[in-house]
Amino acid sequence: MTIYNFCAGPAMLPTAVMRKAQQEFCDYQGLGVSVMELSHRSPEYMAVAEKAEQDLRELMAIPDNYAVLFLHGGARGQFSAIPLNLLGQGKALYLESGQWSVAAATEAEKYGDIERVDLRCESRTLDLSRIPADTSEYAYVHYCPNETVDGVAMFDVPEVAAPLVADLSSCILGRDLDVSQFALLYAGAQKNIGPAGLTLVIVRRDLLGNADSRCPAILDYQLAANHDSMYNTPPTFAWYLAGEVFQWLKHQGGVAAMAEVNRRKADKLYGFIDASDFYRNAVAPSHRSEMNVTFQLHDAQLDKRFLAEAEAAGLKALKGHRMVGGMRASIYNAMPEAGVDALVQFMDHFARTYG
Amino acid sequence: MTIYNFCAGPAMLPTAVMRKAQQEFCDYQGLGVSVMELSHRSPEYMAVAEKAEQDLRELMAIPDNYAVLFLHGGARGQFSAIPLNLLGQGKALYLESGQWSVAAATEAEKYGDIERVDLRCESRTLDLSRIPADTSEYAYVHYCPNETVDGVAMFDVPEVAAPLVADLSSCILGRDLDVSQFALLYAGAQKNIGPAGLTLVIVRRDLLGNADSRCPAILDYQLAANHDSMYNTPPTFAWYLAGEVFQWLKHQGGVAAMAEVNRRKADKLYGFIDASDFYRNAVAPSHRSEMNVTFQLHDAQLDKRFLAEAEAAGLKALKGHRMVGGMRASIYNAMPEAGVDALVQFMDHFARTYG
Structure with a gap:
């Protein structure tokens, strides 16, 4: 039976990548040791590290005036690092569209003057007109284009004068974006990049060098950039x-090709849900995530049975986030279209059986 | 040819562990997915996490009044976390015995009043009599029992009244120690525990709850303890x-058995070096590391040839730290005694050829 893993994160990785990694797990390129047993300063590992950066630069068309940092931890570490590096004595604006952008704002409040604008409306849409017209007074504006808990996305890049910071943890490399519109992009790896324990930061170099004097060294972007992300031993295997x-x-x-597949996968799933009386998704269509498709059964008493039968059919981790319940299918880049087809087929069968 | 990897870190892992991990890399316990693709909140992963903690508690006989935390990053993160969690408005004493304890003190100075005592003597020994007799005024005393760069160890636990904090990154689980003598123990994983990107913290629970108001959430021990190290997604594969x-x-x-093997491995290598005119180790015998055996060739012009021939003989990563040069054989728990035998045999052959 083919297993499809819809976990929101740590999420599935591309099957071809996992098989290759397994094959060379104990013997990387004939060296007789694992890549995770190599010194991060060995020429063999440096080549791995540099190629990863070059490939990412190519995939995202990252301009030369941006540093690409491979850091420890997850996005939560960056919730602290961003104000510690960029806030200075100024103030910042946080746009709230879901659990993660709210959490980022709450953490940032430890470090200075943070203003928050809640974009969420009762109709499960986002009201971007609430963003202040003049943002020039802010050190930066922070937002999260894809919120995994409710499956809410903000596809338009907010038009702000201030440096724009975006948490791409759950949507990086899922569709094209113009890096030059941003001051800083960051993403925990465990959804669309790799295993948990690695975070990418892409930051315009002119913003470096202003870290708070009490910024922990491991969160100081300038230090990381100066040392090619090897100020301390990086998480080498995740990298x-x-x-x-x-x-x-x-x-x-590349990303454009993935975006096409991602759009098709999401359309298929939302299309099926919308056409059904048995399932529903309440998010406004223009703000529906392509990465995390949330849905509810018309009768929540069937939830347990749905999950058990899905699991038995090889469709794993469909349970919604514990804060909101219901179901959630996370369909990042690594999820093949066949996985979505299998899910739709199962949902259809389940609805016919219990509807 | 058998390969022996003497890298100081990321270091070799036990061969049996690597083979098992390879075997189940794509299919953990028949689930059809990798352990790194499991939600950290799934029952299957929670069982992995809990067993790891229980086994560590058993191996180190960790009393119940200590929390065991599995955190992101390396020891450098703890250089900041320790003062941010324990210093308060007080002052701390840092004992310096090598590069790492000095780096820890330098980072701590960002956060308050840090006093430093350099224990290093010109004769490559440590003078413990320099430790102040009365340490009761300090919030804590920090030291590093094993310094990897010079291969210098401090086997006696300093007798201090203040809470004692130790960086065990390069010696944890290498010999027995009495956890109850310490307030906090910490260790980056990549030398004696696992891959880079994980850090263990073992901390007396009564010391929790006093973090600085500007302590990043990911470095707050109380938060980590409250959430069983899952306040954010942990580095699940490393764990x-x-x-x-x-x-x-x-x-x-267990640790006592490893300690015996480690003592034997170190004795064998130091014994050979001391009996040779070709090699030397200048560290005072009572402070020689059992984990990192540094040595110099009598003629440094032979260094490159030594490294090339060692590599050709399957003995990898013997180059000393870039700050001090020479050679270094890191012989942590995962290095079998046969690896040390092979190294001694090679060194002997090399000395006879070029001596």
Whole structure:
């Protein structure tokens, strides 16, 4: 039976990447040791690290005036690092569209003057007109284009004068974006890049060098940039796996090709849900995530049975986030279209049986 | 040819652990997915996480009044976390015995009043009599029992009244220690535990809850303890591999059994070096590391040839730290005695050829 893993994160990785990593797990390129047993300063590992950065730069068309940092931890670390590096004595604006952007704002409040604008409306849409017309007074504006808990996305890049910071943890490399519109992009790896324990930061170099005097060294972007992300021993195996994912993405045709597949996968699933009386998704169509498709059964008493039968059919981890319940199918880059087809087929069968 | 990897870190992992991890890399316990693709909140992953903690508690006889935290990053993150959690408005004392304890003190100075005592003497020994007799005024005393760069160890636990904090990154689980003598122990994983990107913190619970108001959430021990190290998504694969290493250690007979092998390995190597005119180690015998054996060739012009021939003989990563040069054989728990035998045999052959 083919298993399809819809976990929101740590999420599935491309099957081809996992098989290759397994094959060379104990013997990387004939060296007789694992890539995770190599010194991060060895020429063999440096080549892995540099290729990963180059491939990412190519995939995202990252301009030269941006540093690409491979850091420890997840996005939560960056919730602190961003104000510690960019806030100075100024104030910042946080746009709230879901659990993660709210959490980022709450953490940032430790470090200075944070203003928050809640974009969420009762009709499960986002009202971008609430964004202040003049943002020039802010050190930066922060937002999260894809919120995994409710499956809410903000596809339009907010038009702000202030440096724009975006948490791409759950949507990086899922569709094209113009890096030059942003001051800083960041993403925990465990959804669309690699295993948990690695975070990418892409930051315009002119913003570096202003870290708070009490910024922990491991969160100081300038220090990381000066040392090519090797101020301390990086999470070498996660970095290597991320690099393998980048190579796989290039073989798939890059981000534009993935975006096409992602759009098709999401359309298929939302289309099925909308056409059904048995399932529903309440998010406004223009703000529906292509990465995390949430849905509810018309009768929540069937939830347990749905999950058990899905699991038995090889469709794993469909349970919604514990804060909101219901179901959630996370369909990042690594989820093949066949996985969505299998899910739709199962949902249809389940609805016919219990509807 | 058998390969022996003497890298100081990321270091080799036990061969049996690596083979098992390879075997189940794409299919953990018949689930059809990798352990790194499991939600950290799934029952299957929670069992992995809990077993790792229980096995570590057993191996180190950790009393119940200590929390065991599995955190992101390396020891450098803890250089900041320790003062941010323990310093308060007080002052702390840092004992300096090498590069790492100095770096820890330098980072701590960002956060308050830090006093430093350099224990290093010109004769490459440590003078513990320099430790102030009365330390009761300090919030804590920090030291590093094993310094990897010079291969210098401090085997006696300093007798201090203040809470004692130790960086065990390069010696944890290498010999027995009495956890109750310490307020906090910490260790980056990549030397004696698992892959880079995981750090263990073992901390007396009564010390929690006093973090600085500007402590990043990911460095707040109380938050980590409250959430069983899952306040954010932990580095799940590294945690799993650490757990596999703990199981392997139990099968080897636990820490006492490893300590015996480690003592034997170190004695063999130092014994050979001391008996030779060709090699030398200048560290005072009572402070020689059992984990990182540094040595110099009598003629540094032979260094390159030594490294090239060692590599050709399957003995990898013997180059000393870039700050001090010479050679370094890191012989952590995962290095079998046969690896040390092979190294001694090679060194002997090399000395006879070029001596």
